[in-house]
Amino acid sequence: MRLSKRGEYGLRAMISLAEAQKNSPTGMIQIREISAREEIPAKFLEQILLALKNAGLVHSKMGVGGGYYLARTPKEITLGQIVRTLDGPLAPIKCVSQMAYEPCGCPDEETCGLRMVMGDVRNAIAHILDNTTLAAVLKRVEAARA
Amino acid sequence: MRLSKRGEYGLRAMISLAEAQKNSPTGMIQIREISAREEIPAKFLEQILLALKNAGLVHSKMGVGGGYYLARTPKEITLGQIVRTLDGPLAPIKCVSQMAYEPCGCPDEETCGLRMVMGDVRNAIAHILDNTTLAAVLKRVEAARA
DNA sequence: AATAATCTCTATAATTTTAGTAGACTTTTA
DNA sequence: TAAAAGTCTACTAAAATTATAGAGATTATT
Numbered sequence: 172m173r174l175s176k177r178g179e180y181g182l183r184a185m186i187s188l189a190e191a192q193k194n195s196p197t198g199m200i201q202i203r204e205i206s207a208r209e210e211i212p213a214k215f216l217e218q219i220l221l222a223l224k225n226a227g228l229v230h231s232k233m234g235v236g237g238g239y240y241l242a243r244t245p246k247e248i249t250l251g252q253i254v255r256t257l258d259g260p261l262a263p264i265k266c267v268s269q270m271a272y273e274p275c276g277c278p279d280e281e282t283c284g285l286r287m288v289m290g291d292v293r294n295a296i297a298h299i300l301d302n303t304t305l306a307a308v309l310k311r312v313e314a315a316r317a
Numbered sequence: 318m319r320l321s322k323r324g325e326y327g328l329r330a331m332i333s334l335a336e337a338q339k340n341s342p343t344g345m346i347q348i349r350e351i352s353a354r355e356e357i358p359a360k361f362l363e364q365i366l367l368a369l370k371n372a373g374l375v376h377s378k379m380g381v382g383g384g385y386y387l388a389r390t391p392k393e394i395t396l397g398q399i400v401r402t403l404d405g406p407l408a409p410i411k412c413v414s415q416m417a418y419e420p421c422g423c424p425d426e427e428t429c430g431l432r433m434v435m436g437d438v439r440n441a442i443a444h445i446l447d448n449t450t451l452a453a454v455l456k457r458v459e460a461a462r463a
Numbered sequence: 464a465a466t467a468a469t470c471t472c473t474a475t476a477a478t479t480t481t482a483g484t485a486g487a488c489t490t491t492t493a
Numbered sequence: 494t495a496a497a498a499g500t501c502t503a504c505t506a507a508a509a510t511t512a513t514a515g516a517g518a519t520t521a522t523t
């Protein structure tokens with residue numbers, strides 16, 4: 172049930188971008204800086220941010236003084252969107268996936284015990300990640316610091 | 318967040334064994350039979366059942382008329398035990414794992430936003446899988462059939 | 464005692480996924 | 494025009510996943 176490095180790095184980067192938006196008017200940071208702060212290989216992060224950009228979650232500006240910034244406010248971006256973009260479906264098995272359903276081959280899906288339980292697991296994960304925004308994460312971090 | 322085939326096959330096999338326990342006095346079935354019924358490669362299933370045996374979840378009997386059977390009643394075996402045995406920790410990242418904790422490298426784990434959320438995810442998954450027994454699965458299947 | 468049915472154990476192979484690296488290209492600002 | 498940024502695609506190395514193979518060990522039956 173694990174999150175890939177790609178997903179982890181992407182989430183960390185997005186949290187950094189959310190912080191940046193609070194701390195500077197443009198909310199812009201460079202790959203290099205995120206890479207250094209979070210100890211993420213720069214070239215790997217590059218690919219990750221590009222994927223997030225293609226998914227419409229961040230915007231970027233090229234050239235001197237450029238960088239990445241969130242496409243929407245931290246309140247409007249959920250961790251679910253980020254994880255799905257980078258790691259694919261949240262569902263443990265495809266037959267309970269909302270975004271990438273595929274039959275699992277059992278004779279009757281409606282009475283498949285495994286499917287029922289994994290459906291619950293999927294829902295539990297989705298419930299958390301789809302209802303946790305970047306803003307909510309920052310808030311919890313602040314609370315923990317206090 | 319996905320379950321491996323190994324985990325999936327193992328869960329299906331265990332559910333089959335739980336059914337067998339209700340349908341026959343010994344509750345014993347052969348690899349071959351489970352393999353055929355669930356369309357699981359026999360040699361792969363062999364390894365999986367061996368792992369479950371070494372974890373103490375099933376027992377076996379060699380020779381003619383042998384096979385596998387549950388080590389405890391279906392009520393006493395949770396899906397969490399099975400998944401952990403076959404797929405390892407439930408936690409999405411190691412720094413929130415109960416069974417295989419490792420530091421994730423962030424400067425302060427107590428105030429790491431990612432860690433907090435992934436801790437919630439881990440708990441949600443563990444709550445479901447550790448509180449769902451094989452008996453509960455059979456019950457749900459019966460209910461769905463009715 | 465022999466045979467057939469079963470599980471046991473370890474090695475290895477094929478495939479896929481993950482994680483990371485490289486480099487040429489484009490855009491923007493100063 | 495040079496430097497600082499992102500863009501895009503290809504490639505590679507390592508690890509994990511999903512098996513397959515085959516030589517044992519044990520047991521029941523005849």
